[in-house]
Amino acid sequence: MVGRRWVIALGAVLAGCAGPAEAPRPVIRPFDYSHLTPIKLDVATVEVVDQWVPPRAPPHVDHRAPIEPREALRRMLADRVQAWGNRGRARALITEASLVEQPLPREGGLGAMFTTQQSERYVLTLSVRLEVEGGEGRGGGSAQATVTRSRTVAEGTSLAAREAVWYEMLRSAMDDPQGMNVEFEFQVRRALRPFIVPEGTPRPPPGGTIETQELAPPPGATAPAPAGGTLGTVPVR
Numbered sequence: 001m002v003g004r005r006w007v008i009a010l011g012a013v014l015a016g017c018a019g020p021a022e023a024p025r026p027v028i029r030p031f032d033y034s035h036l037t038p039i040k041l042d043v044a045t046v047e048v049v050d051q052w053v054p055p056r057a058p059p060h061v062d063h064r065a066p067i068e069p070r071e072a073l074r075r076m077l078a079d080r081v082q083a084w085g086n087r088g089r090a091r092a093l094i095t096e097a098s099l100v101e102q103p104l105p106r107e108g109g110l111g112a113m114f115t116t117q118q119s120e121r122y123v124l125t126l127s128v129r130l131e132v133e134g135g136e137g138r139g140g141g142s143a144q145a146t147v148t149r150s151r152t153v154a155e156g157t158s159l160a161a162r163e164a165v166w167y168e169m170l171r172s173a174m175d176d177p178q179g180m181n182v183e184f185e186f187q188v189r190r191a192l193r194p195f196i197v198p199e200g201t202p203r204p205p206p207g208g209t210i211e212t213q214e215l216a217p218p219p220g221a222t223a224p225a226p227a228g229g230t231l232g233t234v235p236v237r
Contacts, residue, residue, distance in 0.1 A: 028167065031072040031174060033079035033181065039188055040084035040197040043132060047089070048077045052097045061122070062099035065166040070097035072174050073128055076181055081130065081188075084197040086204045088135035096127040096146075099166060104152065119155035122162075124148060124169045126180050130188055132195050143191040145184040149173045 052070050054063045062069050077092040102121040127146040134140050149169045153162060174180050189196060 028066050031067070031075045033076050036080060036181075037199070038082045039080050039185060040082050040199075040201070041090050041132060041192070042085035042195050042197050043083050043088040043090045043134070044086050045089045046081050046083045046092060048074060048081075048092045048094075050074060050094045052094050054097075059101045060098060061101050061166070062097060062124075064163075065099060065170065066163050067167065067170060068097070069099060069124065069126060069170055069173075070094055072170055073097055073126060073180070076174065076184070077128065080181075080185070084201065084203050086206070088133055088138060088140075088195075090130060090132045090195075093129045093131065094127075095129055096125050098125045099123070099169075100125075106155070116154045116156070118152040119157070121150055121152045122165065122169065123150045124166075124173055126173055128180070128184060130184075130192065132192055134195065141192050141195065143184075143187040145180060145187045147173050147178070147180045147183055 050070055054060060054068070054070070056063045073094045077094070081090065081092050083090070100123045102123060104118050104121055106117050106119065125146070125148050127144070129142055129144045131142045132140050149172055151165050151169055153165055157165075172179060
């Protein structure tokens with residue numbers, strides 16, 4: 001009888017030490033930086049190049065995240081980097097957007113049966129590089145920004161709960177004060193200062209031409225006749 005009670009009590013304790021309750025799936029908000037002041041470069045074109053090819057095999061899980069890290073980087077670069085000149089070019093490169101799962105060592109023995117252990121660590125690495133070619137002897141330059149985040153999860157964590165962790169990691173890595181959005185702008189303004197266009201500078205017209213507007217003739221002056229010698233003639237169709 002005593003042995004049976006001990007087994008029942010042990011079962012109750014183990015049930016209480018089971019994995020965490022099912023977490024609700026995260027509310028996914030798309031990344032959008034169009035409301036922020038853009039980084040205007042004195043170049044004619046800006047190209048966003050995604051060089052990161054997801055391995056789509058363990059230990060990589062970035063392709064399983066609610067929003068792939070490279071999609072967030074692509075959105076940031078497209079929204080924030082703008083061409084504001086008529087010569088030269090810039091390339092915004094996504095060099096890494098990985099999310100890697102690392103198994104953690106677990107304790108053994110009877111004591112481990114009464115604790116919920118951390119079973120995996122996830123490491124997120126985001127890296128981008130902005131390269132500028134000034135053209136016409138202006139030289140060029142580049143700026144690099146890298147951000148990492150890591151989180152652990154307990155054994156028995158559901159897929160929905162892991163997705164929530166991955167999404168929170170990406171949000172933090174992109175948007176917090178030490179995140180990619182801030183770090184990228186800091187590195188660009190530090191390393192590419194000669195190519196930053198001051199705020200308030202109007203965007204030049206395509207091709208470098210200057211838009212002109214004819215002035216009205218002074219009072220009493222006779223307006224020149226149109227080419228061909230006719231004045232005020234409307235062609236009849």
